Amino acid sequence: MKIVENDITYSKIVNDILTNDDFCKLKYIEHHATNKYAHSIRISHRAYKIAKFLKLDSIAVARAGLLHDFAISKNGRNFKERVIETFIHPKNALEESKKRFELSDMEENIIVSHMFPFYIAIPQYLESWLVDIVDKVIGSYELLQKVFNKAIYFANIYILIIFSIIK
Numbered sequence: 695m696k697i698v699e700n701d702i703t704y705s706k707i708v709n710d711i712l713t714n715d716d717f718c719k720l721k722y723i724e725h726h727a728t729n730k731y732a733h734s735i736r737i738s739h740r741a742y743k744i745a746k747f748l749k750l751d752s753i754a755v756a757r758a759g760l761l762h763d764f765a766i767s768k769n770g771r772n773f774k775e776r777v778i779e780t781f782i783h784p785k786n787a788l789e790e791s792k793k794r795f796e797l798s799d800m801e802e803n804i805i806v807s808h809m810f811p812f813y814i815a816i817p818q819y820l821e822s823w824l825v826d827i828v829d830k831v832i833g834s835y836e837l838l839q840k841v842f843n844k845a846i847y848f849a850n851i852y853i854l855i856i857f858s859i860i861k
Contacts, residue, residue: 698712698735698739701739704739704742704756707742707753707756707757708738708756708757708760710795711757711760711761711795712735712760714794714795716790716794717731717760717761717764717794718731720734720763720764728836730763733763733832733833733836734759734760734761734762734763734764735760736832737759737760737762737763737825737828737829737832737833738755738756738757738759738760738762739756739759740828740832741755741756741759741824741825741828742755742756742759744824744828745821745824748820748824750820750821750824751800751819751821754798754800754801754804754821755804755821755824755825757795757797757801758797758800758801758802758804758805758821758825759804759825759828759829761787761790761791761795761797761801761805762784762787762804762805762808762825762829763783763787764787764790764791764805765779765783765786765787765790781809781812781813782813783809784805784806784807784808784809784813784815785806785813787805787806788802788805788806791805800819800821800822803815803817803818803819803822804817804819804821804822804825807822807826808822808825808826808829809826809829810826
């Protein structure tokens with residue numbers, strides 16, 4: 695992704711995660727209007743930039759922000775499965791991350807609390823709150839993008855039907 699290519703310092707911080715075979719599987723898991731891989735990079739990089747500006751632990755934010763959704767799930771989940779995953783994936787993401795990477799206490803809290811208040815873990819650090827908020831903002835944007843794309847799709851079908859009736 696261009697974000698990673700254009701920010702060499704960020705790239706060095708997260709390279710071991712981005713090149714991990716299991717993490718790369720997130721490229722194939724849908725997440726709103728994108729995939730979990732691209733979503734995670736957006737969250738991680740945006741939160742990293744803000745953390746640097748605020749003089750917070752930008753390294754922990756970059757790494758944990760990238761791992762916040764590192765829960766392997768299957769595509770084609772029904773609505774009920776997606777809702778359930780919303781409430782359990784922070785714990786799963788932390789477990790998957792701990793299997794593959796060494797994490798600080800802060801990074802663990804960032805990962806497990808990123809769905810506050812929808813998950814029971816409470817952010818204990820400013821860095822945790824930062825990733826939580828950035829995830830909500832970008833996730834909302836991605837969700838609205840998906841809704842907008844579907845609306846455009848159905849509007850085009852409607853127009854095609856109208857034109858075929860008029861002809």
